[in-house]
Amino acid sequence: MTTLPADLRVLAVVQAGGRGSRMDVLTRERAKPALPFAASHALVDFPLSALAAAGVSDVWVSVQFQSSSLDSYLAGGRPWDLDRTRGGFRRVTPEEGSGTAHEDGFSHGNADGLFRMREAIRLEQPDVLLVLSADHIFSLDLRSVTAEHLAREAECTLVTAQIGRQEARHKMVVAQDGHGRVTEVWNKPSRPRSGTVATEIFLYRPDVLLDELDHLRRELSRTGEDSHDTGLGDFADHLVPALVRRGRVYAAPMTGYWKDVGRPQAYLQAHRDLLAGKVDVFDHPDRPVLGPALPGVPGWVGDGGELVDAMVGPGSRVRGRVVRSVLGPDVEVQRGAVVEDSVLLSGVVVEAHATVRSAVVDRGVWVGRGAVVGAAPPGTRVTDAAIALIGQDSRVGRGTTVPPGARLEPGSTT
Numbered sequence: 580m581t582t583l584p585a586d587l588r589v590l591a592v593v594q595a596g597g598r599g600s601r602m603d604v605l606t607r608e609r610a611k612p613a614l615p616f617a618a619s620h621a622l623v624d625f626p627l628s629a630l631a632a633a634g635v636s637d638v639w640v641s642v643q644f645q646s647s648s649l650d651s652y653l654a655g656g657r658p659w660d661l662d663r664t665r666g667g668f669r670r671v672t673p674e675e676g677s678g679t680a681h682e683d684g685f686s687h688g689n690a691d692g693l694f695r696m697r698e699a700i701r702l703e704q705p706d707v708l709l710v711l712s713a714d715h716i717f718s719l720d721l722r723s724v725t726a727e728h729l730a731r732e733a734e735c736t737l738v739t740a741q742i743g744r745q746e747a748r749h750k751m752v753v754a755q756d757g758h759g760r761v762t763e764v765w766n767k768p769s770r771p772r773s774g775t776v777a778t779e780i781f782l783y784r785p786d787v788l789l790d791e792l793d794h795l796r797r798e799l800s801r802t803g804e805d806s807h808d809t810g811l812g813d814f815a816d817h818l819v820p821a822l823v824r825r826g827r828v829y830a831a832p833m834t835g836y837w838k839d840v841g842r843p844q845a846y847l848q849a850h851r852d853l854l855a856g857k858v859d860v861f862d863h864p865d866r867p868v869l870g871p872a873l874p875g876v877p878g879w880v881g882d883g884g885e886l887v888d889a890m891v892g893p894g895s896r897v898r899g900r901v902v903r904s905v906l907g908p909d910v911e912v913q914r915g916a917v918v919e920d921s922v923l924l925s926g927v928v929v930e931a932h933a934t935v936r937s938a939v940v941d942r943g944v945w946v947g948r949g950a951v952v953g954a955a956p957p958g959t960r961v962t963d964a965a966i967a968l969i970g971q972d973s974r975v976g977r978g979t980t981v982p983p984g985a986r987l988e989p990g991s992t993t
Contacts, residue, residue: 581722589725590705590785591635592671592696593626594689595642595649595713601842604970604986605941609648611841612713615924617853617861618892618907621652622840624870625718625860626711626780631659632866633721635709641671641692658871671696689779690818691810694792705785712779716849717837718860718868724831725782734787734827735819737761738780740837750776750839751815753830761828766815775830778837781814791821835859843966847939850905850922851961854888875908883914892925899929907942916946920955930977937983938967947977954983 583589595612602611612623623640630638638661642649655661656668693700693710700708707725719738728736739753752771754763764777795817811817822828836858840846852858861868878891880898887902894909899916907925912918915932923929923940930948938953946952952975953967967981970989975981979993987993 581720581726583722583726583729587707587725587729588703588705589635589637589707589709590700590703591630591638591709591711592693592700593623593630593638593640593711593713594692594779595623595640602846602968603843604968604988605843605939607970607989610642610646612642613648613652614714614840614846615907616716616840616849618890618905619873620868620870622716623649623653623713624868625716626713627656627659627661628869629711629717629719629721629866630709631661631869633725635721636661636663637666637669637703637705639669639671639696640713641696643672643692646670646672652871654871659869671699688811688813688816690792690812690814690816693788693818694796694811697789697792700785701789708783708785708788710781710783712839714841715778715780715837715839716858716860717778717780717833718835718863718866719780719833720866724780727831728782728829731759731829732827733782733829734784734825735822736782736829736831737777737819738833739775739830740778740833742774742776744771744774747771747774747776749842751819753777755830759829759831760826761823761830764815764819764823766813777815777819778833779814779839780833787822787825791818795821842963843939843968844961844963847920847922847937847961847966851903851920854890854903854905873908878906884912899931920961921953924971933975937961937965938969940969941971941973941989943972944969944975945973946975947979949978950975950980952981953985956983 614622616622661668752765752768753761753775755761838849840849873893875893878895884897885900889901890905892906892908895906897912898914899912902919904918904921906923909926910923911928913931916929917934919936921935921938925942927940927944929946933946933950935952936955956965964984967983967985969987973987973991975993
């Protein structure tokens, strides 16, 4: 195991996001990091578990949108052993009256979020600042990455991953030299030069970071580029390019599976990958994925029920056919019903002879007898436009058809 200096002060900030608009109806009434994954976990489990495995005990979770949807789940950091008398877990929320107009209320991007908490970071006096997003699926040895960051005397380390160039259009693309030093970054380029992207796991040298944030704010204000609407924006807008120009930003490649699941297609594809055995995040006994224990008896498959490459959460009951799908807790699939290539969250009922295909169905949804939700895509590749999203507590009437790509708002009745 990698050993770090005993007196090293590491502070972690988990940016648990804003509105999560790309997930549409699934994040109307919940913070995106509260979205379930693999039946028994939430997205926020992955960064918090990586930090727990690395022994990082000072963890701030920054939540801006629907923070109450995360509060009971986070339980003051207890599932990750972060509920401590000194230090430990802290939830950071937007505040009014905390400074200038630029610093009040919601931030406008992850770099702007760090700027707004810069004084609190300065008072903490960490040696390393770890910043992680909370909508990615990954497992990473953060001790080794931190040790490498210190050995290189880096001002910033970007954890990178290799993905397809089509997907890289949505990310920060990274160029590096033969020594791992980052030479250039491009934010969401229309024609990426490679598939090397930043995973939104960053390690910063705090004094350099805070000075650069202040400098960028002054420069943007002087040139008129800054506004109350945008602030410093995301890391790729101003902060990381400015640090790259200083010449001490390095890349650390991700080992194992990584996926940003902030879009419906990526969310469903990550579950597809899980069922196909491509997701290794649960395969590391030294880095277990932790989270609140879910109550309930094991899932049950009755007479006539069939599971094919499927996962079933606690308390679920299956008498129909479930193919390449993940069922959350307390889901009921009745006799003659078919669920295929879908993710059903908790408490969903699919009545007899109904079909659900290529869909994400939120908690508490009732799909009536003989109803049809979604359809199989024409090929193996699924797109956002082909996935039906059913908002929580909606009711799909008996015999009703919900077409592929439909978006039902929470509480809808069809």
